[in-house]
Amino acid sequence: MTLFAGSLHLGLIYGLMALGIYVTFRILNTPDLTTDGSFTLGLAVSASMTVLGMPAAGLVLGIACGALAGAVTGMLQTKLSIHPILSGILTMSGLYTVNLFILGDRSNLSLLGTKHLFSYALAMFPGVGKDIVRLAVAALLVAACLAALSWFFGTHAGLCIRATGDNDDMVRASSINVDRMRIIAIAISNACVGFSGAVAAQYQGFADIGSGVGMMVVGLASVIIGEIFFGRRSVTAGFLSAVCGSVIYRLIIALALKSDFFPAYALKLVSALIVTVALALPAARERLRVARLRKEARRDA
Amino acid sequence: MLDVRNARATFLRGTPNERAALSNLSLTLEGGEFITIIGSNGAGKSTLFNAISGSLLLDSGSITLGGEDITWKLPHERALSIGYLFQNPMKGTAPNMTIAENISLAYSRKKIRPLRKGVSKGDLDVFRDMLARFGMGLEDRMAERAGHLSGGQRQALTLLMATVANPSLLLLDEHTAALDPAAAEKIMGITNEIVAERKLSTMMITHNIQQALRFGSRTVMMEDGSVILDITGPERSGMTVHRLMELYSGRARRELDNDRMLL
DSSP: OHHHHHHHHHHHHHHHHHHHHHIIIIISOOOOTHHHHHHHHHHHHHHHHHHTTOHHHHHHHHHHHHHHHHHHHHHHHHTSOOOHHHHHHHHHHHHHHHHHHHTTSOSEEEOTTOOOHHHHHHHHOTTSOHHHHHHHHHHHHHHHHHHHHHHHTTBHHHHHHHHHHHOHHHHHHTTOOHHHHHHHHHHHHHHHHHHHHHHHHHHHTEEETTTTTTHHHHHHHHHHHHHHHHOSOOHHHHHHHHHHHHHHHHHHHHHHHHTTSSOGGGHHHHHHHHHHHHHHHHHHHHHHHHHHHHHHHHHHO | OEEEEEEEEEESTTSTTOEEEEEEEEEEEOTTOEEEEEOOTTSSHHHHHHHHHTSSOOSEEEEEETTEEOTTOOHHHHTTTEEEEOSSGGGSSOTTSBHHHHHHHHHGGGSOOTTSBSSOHHHHHHHHHHHHTTTSSGGGOTTSBGGGSOHHHHHHHHHHHHHTTOOSEEEEESTTTTSOHHHHHHHHHHHHHHHHHHTOEEEEEOSOHHHHHHSSSEEEEEETTEEEEEEEHHHHHTOOHHHHHHHHHHHHHHHHHHHHHHO
16 A cells, blocks of 8 residues: 555656656657756755745745756757756756755755645644655645646647647747746746656755756656556646656566566666657667568568 | 848858959838749849848848838847748747647747746637638647648748738748649638738749739839849739749840850
8 A cells, every 4th residue: 555655646646747748758849858857956955945844835936946947958958059968968968966955965855844835734734644744745736736737738838839849830830939838838837847746855854966866867757657557648747647647656676676577776777668668669669660561561562 | 110221241252252242232111012023043032031130130221110220130030020921931930839839930920928827728719710710720720730731831830820920021932832823822821811911011922924914013123133123013913924024034135245245
């Protein structure tokens, strides 16, 4: 039960990040590596604020700082015409220093003995089980984020961003500022990622400078797993499937760890493999099809 | 209406292959005029369109549209008053968005309220009527992705999107060249209808000389980045495809002779 509950909690909390990844990877069609840095940024800001006794402000600041980091990457991409992947890497590298600074020149910060979001919630419902309260808090945050995103991407501005990822020639011809749309979209994405980090810090009770490494791949894996189960449909369905994908991903990992299938440190490699296989599927399928056609043609000849 | 004055643009500047793309080109378009533009590949037709729409900035010269100097304006700012159709039907629409969403983006460009619902119920009724005019059955497929449409249908959709916000200038860059003959005929018919009905100032590039004479009220021939022939009125109505071809090759031959003299 604890295994299942833990996966559910983590799946939902990291699902916030998967929502952000969905915005850049699927809607904007540009993978964004800022994620690895902005996740830790949200984590560091939230932990520091919690230590100062302001956990709620930590969550809000986590969102704001994530958005700011995303906007920086967006400006590098558009105003300075730096390659999208490299822009993300530059911001991510720079954020490493910023994150250390926020943590007070320490590589980790413990929240032991401080009051945070989850401890407040537990105190508020003393009779209810710990896992249920944690689950409710995580689910509530995810639901709010999901509702906000699906509302926004149904508005005019949301349409403009979706079109920017789809065909920027058409967007320019419709007198929309393509650069501005890109910056806004990347900022929204990293706001979600920062939020995810901020909640994760208070859930796990510590912040570690290395937490963000490989986060983008974990997010991609969640989005892709979601699509395997739910297909690729409308944007709202896409958001929902990204969160579900994140939960399924955590379950798979937990089961594999429990069965001693692989050690805990294999996590990132497994995530990378999942993403690679999923991205390679269309090409592999096509090769197989051509090979089969060729074989048939040879037989008929 | 549109006034291009002494426009100069250079390709590959500073290399041995430097070439004048527009050489001191001047062209004036009256309000409601429909110009067809012909000329061989590399004559500067598309370059002229790029200069007007803003994806290429002039080395010197100026462009005025509706009394406003747009020489230094950004492409998306100019797009408020310029509708543009590309040759490639894929370029004008967003394939993963629905037909209604595509039109909505073009429709609301003049009164942007970013946080308003992307496609409202009222909009849908307006779009349905506009699409029904094409007689392609698109009005019943508004929730479908634009990527599912054929080339002709996508170009019809693009045409609607380019004209829905009443631009002051419509640029058509061989917009029927990639379509099959039947679809090309249909799109050209719709284009002519919309242009005539709204008295849109229009410029159309074409390689089909018969089309160049059949549509519009004025025909311009370009060569080496400048206008070498500009006919309208009786001179144009008396013009035949044969005669225009002769004029064109005559000019080309003279240039050959010049080259020989140089050698």
